[in-house]
Amino acid sequence: EAGVTQSPTHLIKTRGQQATLRCSPISGHTSVYWYQQALGLGLQFLLWYDEGEERNRGNFPPRFSGRQFPNYSSELNVNALELEDSALYLCASSYGRPGEVQYFGAGTRLSVL
Amino acid sequence: AQSVTQPDIHITVSEGASLELRCNYSYGATPYLFWYVQSPGQGLQLLLKYFSGDTLVQGIKGFEAEFKRSQSSFNLRKPSVHWSDAAEYFCAVGAKGTYKYIFGTGTRLKVLA
Numbered sequence: 001e002a003g004v005t006q007s008p009t010h011l012i013k014t015r016g017q018q019a020t021l022r023c024s025p026i027s028g029h030t031s032v033y034w035y036q037q038a039l040g041l042g043l044q045f046l047l048w049y050d051e052g053e054e055r056n057r058g059n060f061p062p063r064f065s066g067r068q069f070p071n072y073s074s075e076l077n078v079n080a081l082e083l084e085d086s087a088l089y090l091c092a093s094s095y096g097r098p099g100e101v102q103y104f105g106a107g108t109r110l111s112v113l
Numbered sequence: 114a115q116s117v118t119q120p121d122i123h124i125t126v127s128e129g130a131s132l133e134l135r136c137n138y139s140y141g142a143t144p145y146l147f148w149y150v151q152s153p154g155q156g157l158q159l160l161l162k163y164f165s166g167d168t169l170v171q172g173i174k175g176f177e178a179e180f181k182r183s184q185s186s187f188n189l190r191k192p193s194v195h196w197s198d199a200a201e202y203f204c205a206v207g208a209k210g211t212y213k214y215i216f217g218t219g220t221r222l223k224v225l226a
Binding site for chain 1 (some may be wrong): 140156164218
């Protein structure tokens with residue numbers, strides 16, 4: 001069974017551009033989570049989608065947004081990129097029930113120049 | 114507010130030595146508790162989880178963790194470390210009802226041959 005897949009593996013953008021990151025969850029999982037792992041800051045919760053709806057949002061500005069498609073895959077969009085957006089962005093998926101384990105993808109490394 | 118503390122940023126042990134990684138949490142009720150491992154350039158892999166019941170939890174790769182409610186701790190242990198265990202280890206708390214994980218800042222493990 002395929003795990004959580006993320007694309008692209010690496011993404012290089014310049015300040016002010018937009019970035020789109022993609023995530024395909026494990027088959028049968030309806031929840032998708034996005035985390036930012038910036039150097040020295042650990043993992044910070046960004047967004048949670050379940051059944052196509054945004055359910056929860058971390059303490060990030062509105063230029064971080066996303067969506068979940070009918071097949072439960074998800075996109076994370078980051079507009080007006082800033083240098084400090086450079087980080088590893090991790091996607092996780094789970095069944096949409098309380099306490100279900102989150103399984104992580106390998107991440108997308110975003111570099112903003 | 115919920116929080117997770119991993120007091121050791123770096124730990125170095127010799128191969129074959131025992132290991133204990135500390136994790137303390139702050140939460141109003143019994144949380145869901147997790148340990149994940151992240152190898153360089155990789156996503157997070159679940160080592161073990163605690164939801165309820167037996168406070169000593171066995172995981173993959175020979176790891177175990179013990180939930181101590183009185184100390185608000187969930188320390189990870191391994192009796193004999195292998196060179197392949199060198200990685201970064203994250204403790205996480207699952208907030209019941211919100212599906213959101215809160216991660217500690219991680220402990221980077223170095224194994225000496």
